[in-house]
Amino acid sequence: MTHRASPVPYPNGAAGTETGTQITVLATLSHNMTAGKSARLDRIGTDGRYLVVPMDHGITMGAVKGLVDIESTVDAITSGGADAVLTQRGVAPRVHPNKNGAGYIAHLNGSTTVGPDEDDKRPTGTVEDAVRAGADAVSFHINVGSAYEPEQITQLSEVTSEADQYGYPVLAMAYPRGPDIDPSDDDFHESAGHAVRLAEELGADVVKTAYTGDAETFARVVESTHLPVVIAGGSKGTDRETLAMVRGAMDAGADGVSMGRSIFQHDDPEAITAAIAAVVHDDAGADEAAERAGLPVEA
Numbered sequence: 001m002t003h004r005a006s007p008v009p010y011p012n013g014a015a016g017t018e019t020g021t022q023i024t025v026l027a028t029l030s031h032n033m034t035a036g037k038s039a040r041l042d043r044i045g046t047d048g049r050y051l052v053v054p055m056d057h058g059i060t061m062g063a064v065k066g067l068v069d070i071e072s073t074v075d076a077i078t079s080g081g082a083d084a085v086l087t088q089r090g091v092a093p094r095v096h097p098n099k100n101g102a103g104y105i106a107h108l109n110g111s112t113t114v115g116p117d118e119d120d121k122r123p124t125g126t127v128e129d130a131v132r133a134g135a136d137a138v139s140f141h142i143n144v145g146s147a148y149e150p151e152q153i154t155q156l157s158e159v160t161s162e163a164d165q166y167g168y169p170v171l172a173m174a175y176p177r178g179p180d181i182d183p184s185d186d187d188f189h190e191s192a193g194h195a196v197r198l199a200e201e202l203g204a205d206v207v208k209t210a211y212t213g214d215a216e217t218f219a220r221v222v223e224s225t226h227l228p229v230v231i232a233g234g235s236k237g238t239d240r241e242t243l244a245m246v247r248g249a250m251d252a253g254a255d256g257v258s259m260g261r262s263i264f265q266h267d268d269p270e271a272i273t274a275a276i277a278a279v280v281h282d283d284a285g286a287d288e289a290a291e292r293a294g295l296p297v298e299a
Contacts, residue, residue, distance in 0.1 A: 036167025041205065043136040044084035044103035044169065050206065050230050050256035051280050052105065052171070053077050053263050053273070054086040054139075059110040059124070066264035071098045073264050078102040080273030080293075081281070084136070086171075086258070089125050092133040105137045105171060106130035108159060109152075119146045119177060123155055127162040137205075138163055139171040144195040145178025153202065160203030171258070172204035175232070183210065189217035193224035200225045208232055208258040211245055218252035233259035239272065239295050243286035246279045256280045271295050 044050065055074070058067050066073050074085055075098045084103035085095055088110065095104060108130065109121040121141045130138045140159045142152040156172060163170045176191035189212045199207040204227060211231040212218045222229050231249045233242070242262050249257070257276060266272040275293035278284040290297045 034167070037164075037169055037205065040103075040136045040167065041169050044105060044171075045228075045256070046083055046281055048228065048255060049083075049280050050228065050258070051081065051083045051273070051277050052086055052208075052230065052256070052258040053082045053084070054105075054107070054258055054260040055264055056086060056088050056107040056110065057260060058091065059088050059112065060118070061113055064265070066261075066266075066269065070094050073269055074098040075100065076270040077263055077273045080270035081277030082263075082273050083256075086139055089129055089133040089135070092135070096134055103136045104134060105139050106133050106135035107139045107141075109141055109155065117148075119143045120148050121152060127159065127166055127168055130168070131166060135168075137169040137171060139173060139208075141173040141175070142195075142199070143175050143177040144198055145176055145181045145191065147178070149178070153198070156199075156204070157202050164203070169205040170203065171206045171208060171230075172199035172202070173208045173232070173258070174199040174204075175210055183212075188212055189220045192218075192221045196221060196225045196227065196229055200227045206230060206255075210234065211249055215248040215252040218249055218254065222253040228255035230254060230256045230258045233257070233262040236262045236265060239275070239290060240286060240297055242272070243275055243279060243289050246276055247286045247289075250279060250283070268295070 071094055074095055078100040082102055084105050085099055086105040086107055087095055089106045108125045110124050111118050111121045127138055140156050142156050160170050174195035176195045181191050192209050192212055196207045196209050206228045208230045212221060231254055246257055263269055263272055271293045275289040275295055278289035278292050287297055
């Protein structure tokens with residue numbers, strides 16, 4: 001008697017066959033998910049480069065400058081050339097009508113500056129929540145080297161696994177932070193390199209990390225992974241300092257920025273976004289970018 005393989009149903013329309021104890025799943029599902037992820041990456045970047053403006057600081061710091069009237073700020077930064085806006089999912093209804101066709105990323109963990117420890121980021125949503133919020137991608141923060149690293153490794157791994165099921169890209173915010181990590185140390189770039197590699201190992205698609213201060217050391221960070229690397233903004237500096245940092249990162253092989261307060265708290269968010277976009281997308285120098293955006297270049 002010949003045993004005929006019986007069809008086995010899978011989620012999202014995939015199909016497979018079962019013979020004895022072995023199950024073979026057809027490649028249709030994974031192919032479709034790969035296509036979906038690629039399409040969504042295109043929505044949050046331009047030609048493989050990224051200018052993302054995170055505005056999830058409301059959960060961290062409250063309704064600070066730039067976030068009170070988040071609608072106007074989103075309109076300004078996307079008019080200036082931001083590829084994507086990033087927030088917690090709860091404010092998605094305030095983002096979508098004002099983002100001028102830019103991408104939207106839902107952030108899935110957070111903490112506050114008034115809590116016991118800001119490094120203790122806790123989950124604030126799921127990929128399914130992000131889908132319902134109309135996101136094109138999700139992001140997750142992990143502090144590599146902190147006391148919370150073990151839990152955050154598990155949580156990021158779970159997010160990337162769930163995101164794969166939906167064909168959703170994951171932007172991992174992987175920061176080297178902890179009692180044994182000092183940004184002023186000569187080997188800080190090694191800690192940053194470890195953080196970005198960890199993000200790749202856990203299945204992220206784009207990774208954000210701290211800039212190491214110069215192109216030479218940051219090139220070592222970029223070499224640590226095959227993922228696109230984007231830099232955080234760090235503490236708000238002058239326009240010249242901001243643009244010089246972005247230029248240095250791009251010279252080191254970075255693929256863009258994920259920069260929050262330096263953009264959304266700027267006196268002219270649209271202009272500073274346009275200047276950063278000129279560096280990221282047009283390879284402009286810092287002074288040229290400022291001039292093109294109509295920004296004064298400080299001494």
